[in-house]
Amino acid sequence: MAGLLDDIKETLLMGPGPSCVYDEVYTAIARPTIGHLDPYFIKIMDALKEDLKTIIGTSNRLTMPMSGTGSSGMEACFVNLVEHGDKVLVLTNGVFGKRMEDVAGRLGAQVDSIQFEWGTPVLPDKVAEKLRGETYAIVAVVHAETSTGVCNPVQAVGDLVRPTGALYLVDCVTSLGGIPVRMDEWGADALYSGTQKCLSCPPGLAPLSFSGRALGKLNARKSKVPNWYLDLTMIMNYWEGNTRAYHHTAPINMIYALYAATRRILEEGLDKVYARHRAAHEQLVAGLDKLGLSMYVQKEFRLPMLNAVSIPEGADDAGVRSRLLKEFSIEIGNGLGPLAGKIWRIGLMGHTARPENVDRLLKALAACLKK
């Protein structure tokens, strides 16, 4: 093997993703490649779909991974559902809301948005007010804003969107597998995630689910989906039904890896997995408090798996992150956009969310912050 690959140093991944990968997932990803039309591979695809439905909280038949990273899930939702001129409302309080605006705009949507301060949640009252004044084809929100560590009230927003007839699109990239995701209960019509956050699989796939209503809009399109690679009308003929028509060659080994991850999570049990994330988060917050560090987000809106920590006065943002990586083999994330230089982002995602990892980080951080 190439020397560079031999010398990769195992890193404790406590940034905004990728997270530490389960051992079973590493074993799975190196299993022998078989054909994408091999009946045995189709069995694996079917089993994976069932696991994804359970973790996503849906009975949608159209539930499967897109052959790209989390952002391809965002692209897939919008490109399949937006037709030129559709009015789309995005509820934005961070990088990924902004990204949704950009994605939808490029596809010819009339994009409207409500901007909330980064580090604070989407406010249902403002959403209700906006929805009284205008009719939208799609309303989109991020469940777990990876750029700020804020949890958005997706259930409350869903309750407002449903009566308007708009399709409800929810980004669950960072939430899926770390806090409850209940697509059907929320009344969400399109939902996507990524593999490298709380699913603890390497990056490369984007689990996605469409409701019957979303599928209805897709099937009623006046124009072809302007993206062959992500066209769900064709992809679903490969993931569903009896013919399993070839569309593109599925990323076989990544699918093995994702299936090993969903198996591991469901064998541990979703409630236990969520509790483990919650406990690691509480341990982290208490430990940071002892170090004199404070959280950027108000307590009731904090995500357990993505912790925005205010960088203390006088601390060297990049210097601390670089020392953590070089001396302690721990990765944490920087702030983005208006939060650059103001916060560190500490991920407690999936396999990473364990007490020994939190301890290791707290000790290392204490060492790096010592004058």
Added chain:
Amino acid sequence: MAGLLDDIKETLLMGPGPSCVYDEVYTAIARPTIGHLDPYFIKIMDALKEDLKTIIGTSNRLTMPMSGTGSSGMEACFVNLVEHGDKVLVLTNGVFGKRMEDVAGRLGAQVDSIQFEWGTPVLPDKVAEKLRGETYAIVAVVHAETSTGVCNPVQAVGDLVRPTGALYLVDCVTSLGGIPVRMDEWGADALYSGTQKCLSCPPGLAPLSFSGRALGKLNARKSKVPNWYLDLTMIMNYWEGNTRAYHHTAPINMIYALYAATRRILEEGLDKVYARHRAAHEQLVAGLDKLGLSMYVQKEFRLPMLNAVSIPEGADDAGVRSRLLKEFSIEIGNGLGPLAGKIWRIGLMGHTARPENVDRLLKALAACLKK
């Protein structure tokens, strides 16, 4: 690990891709995941780019893998280069030429095409005639038509396209790493491939390269690229330069795998790799001849890595393929479109292209064809 994954049976992959994966690549894909902004990962990215340039035969700075399978490479080339109303000429003699027409049309191109009979090559004379009558923004062709096993004369077509000022786009999904690909010599402006053919890596990435002229057209676009996920103006800021700005989370472990594959190929030596493909092909053709089977494509146009074999009168197409897979653990491919039921497609790609594999297939095929 999940039981289904334990029971995957190692298969001799002799279909149209995926191909057998090098052992080093399996080792590489399971190396520890590190961060996509980790300076060590960026070293691996840079080393991979250099290897890709060598195998693609280019000095283009903009050479890197897209985070999707081979078809995402096709999508990326067209979506970055086509602006609404652009005239695109596609030279079609199989499924992948048809796919190019579809992809370009969805993006608002005015698509024109020359249709050649499936199983025969693109004829430069017809191309020359067409180019005398019309000016195109892009002319696109497939080097190795995976659906038919035909090699197209990409150098001769390039010589015709260059003086017209059109950008020249070449699909090298199946050719790259199996026969010489000389992007700069051909005067190609955009080129893409996939990992699961002659590179012998699992599917999941699409190596791509843009010439300075292609980059010029991209930078002069009047409208944003209508695909956020594949927008090269942003992706190149992650793969190049000093800032390495985050766009989407790269598929880390797939990139390890591809790098292990390119290292392996370059250590064997491109000329030796090409000779190995050629020898396996000749061995196969001679062996098939002894079995009374004939090739579908005329000798001078045959690809070594994708062999279209006429299904003999009275043979059970699906039955033979299914027996090969179940009894002999060998996968071969079916015919597509007008060639369904008429041909089998036997792949000799990358690690698969070895005398012992050809022998094994010939014996198994003889057994399956016995009345």
